[in-house]
Amino acid sequence: MTTAPDPGAVATADRVLAPDLARGGMLLLIALANVHVYVYGLPAGPRSYPRDLSGVDAVVAAGQLMLVDGRAYPLFALLFGYGIWQLAARRAAVGLPPEAVVHLVRRRGWWMLLIGFLHALLLWAGDIVGAYGLTAVLLAGLLVAGSDRALMVTAVIGTAVSGLALTGAALPPPPGTNAALPSMAVESAPVAAAYRLAEWFAIGLVLSVLIVFGAVAIGALAARRRILDEPQRHRTLLVRVAAGGIAIGVLGGLPLALMVAAGRDPGLEWLLLAGALHGLSGYAGAIGYAAVFGLVAIHLAARSARTARPEPAWARALQACGQRSLSCYLAQSVAFVVLLPAWTLGLGEGLPLWTAALVGAGVWLVILLIADASARHGIRGPAEVLLRRLTYGPARP
Template sequence: MNSLNTIAHVAIASPAPAARRLELLDALRGFALLGVLLVNLRSFSLYEFISPSQRDALPTAAWDRVIALAMELLVDAKSITLFTLLFGAGFAMQLNRRDATFGSRTHVMRLHARRMLVLLAIGLVHAYLFWWGDTLRCYALLGLMLLAFTKLSPRTLAVLGIGTAVVLPVLLQPWLPGLLPTQATRMQASAAAWSAFVSGDWATMLQGNLARDRHMRVAVWSLPLLVLGGLLIGMAIGRAGVLQESIVHRRFWIRMLRASVGTGVAAAVLLVLRDHNGTGAVAEWLREGAGVPLARLLQEAAPLAQGLFYMSAFVLLFQQAAWRHWLRRLAPMGRMALTNYIAQTLFGLGLFYGVGLGLGPQFGLVGVLLFGVAMFVLQALFSCWWLGRFRFGPAEWVWRSLAYGKAQPMRLVSVA
């Protein structure tokens, strides 16, 4: 009977009202969505699947090389890392809030499990019917694992997170070469994906989508470790309360900013020397000498360090009234993160795939940048308009209604 009462209590529980949401956290999510969009548009536009000679033949080739380097240094893997940190922080903050409200962690843990299972279902539909690059499945499955870490201290969570995201992939790397795709296999997979995605036939596109999904789950085997590590570090941040009371903990964010920018810059410089034909003893040492393990360690540490840098810089800027006036405009987009993420997929496929307008990679990375900024601005404006009338985004409403076991009130109630 007690278990039935607990389940019933969870079913009738309601989400936190807008007044209790942390605007800073929502604004950070909105900011992270810009990086996610730019990275994903590189795949949506099919630029990722054309050969170097085809890229050089594009009229935008000179600018594309500059943008590619800038994205490698500033965006790639950093945006998903920031989003992951926020996901973990949000869970810890929800756990603290619900624990204070209901007096028991059992309620919030069961609710979290239901939310993750619903998110997994949404992710499976998104991945297998639309886009192979879906990350919702990874968040849902690893988000369930967070339940095992709810009693750990922030310090322990942070240490485990760094070990999982940075050290563990380096330790596993020597054991995996025979299992990973070869260069020839990667080229064949890209060619097959190109053929499927430029096709105007939905069945062909879906078949290619499934094949690409299977290939990438092996090729990017370390991604789940990065995500789990980021979730644990984000959970540590949420447990410590430094995000909820960011002004009180300003010194923490300044120290985090300094540490992360130092690590991120050092890693970025050394990796550019390694990956872009750098000359000299250091470059050779990183590519072929005893520095190979160090280079691998830096490769895993760089996105985590830069994700923490973006978070720290954003938090500190948000504390200043002039910056907060503009940055808070990203909060509605962050509140509708799931809706906007799925909408980005639909727009991307509709614009670039053969089943849509079929624009393809003809505009290069210049087009990716322009389309990305335009789409982001439109989504930000739409999010503000929508949340001026409704409590949740469309996808958030579905997610929450299924998780809470009943349809949530959608329209805002006007106060006379």
């Protein structure tokens, strides 16, 4: 019996709009979530934010804790799980057996783990690519061929584990700590690299897998129901999920946001409770954001049908960024590293939180424009090209 050849990576023109829009928007959240961790030289407090915030900095910290922090990476994980099921469904449609697809997902996961290791070694200890790669390796069989029930159980367990894992994240570091990650304050590049690998293994890999594997399962479940592939069919559900998820995310993040913004230490038990609530509600917020982008895709499709005009420029730019999400994610790290750590220009020393947020948003915007220009000139993301070749071989598109 012969099997059909693997169809390779999906062509850019055939990609689904809503997940790419979500990936493009998600990268802004990730930039905002990451950039304040590059700040050093200030007393560090809960969730890696500086202590004793006031004025605009306090407002920015509160806003990020309710809308960004702990919400961006679960969204990334959800979209990753969605993409794995799309990959599996595409191969099932041409007759590839499940074991071949599981092997492919694991192969892709191992290469992502290597990319994550190199990302951490050279640039950023908070790398998440390696964690998603390891999750793919560990859960490939479940994500490709597991039952809906098994995925639901995994999602529930993963959500609970995420809440437990993030409970301690609300605790402040020991007195005298002046950087969320010690590698940021090290002036020697080789020493900083050694610090980053230790930080990545403990936080970016092990802890991150515990935090995101439930969201990956949720993404695979959503993909099986084609919720973002066919958002118009699920409009009512998307409206409810968007409103409810974001509301839960905001309200669940509010206690920790108030504690951090006010600079108050209400006691160990309250900090732990606020950390757990913040982590659990982050899953709801991430799902709500994904639903918002599904609704945006519905609006854009209706607009095109009504006016026969192409998508607006902002939508094309977001889509281009989403299609190159790995390249854009890595490019953010390059930009932040050039500017902020002590072993490069050192501009992160004592940087106000509101300024760091502007840097994060500005870097995202520049990369968004570059991605848009790349799409208009038919240039694919270099990291995507590399990962596709490693996964499918040089003969694949």
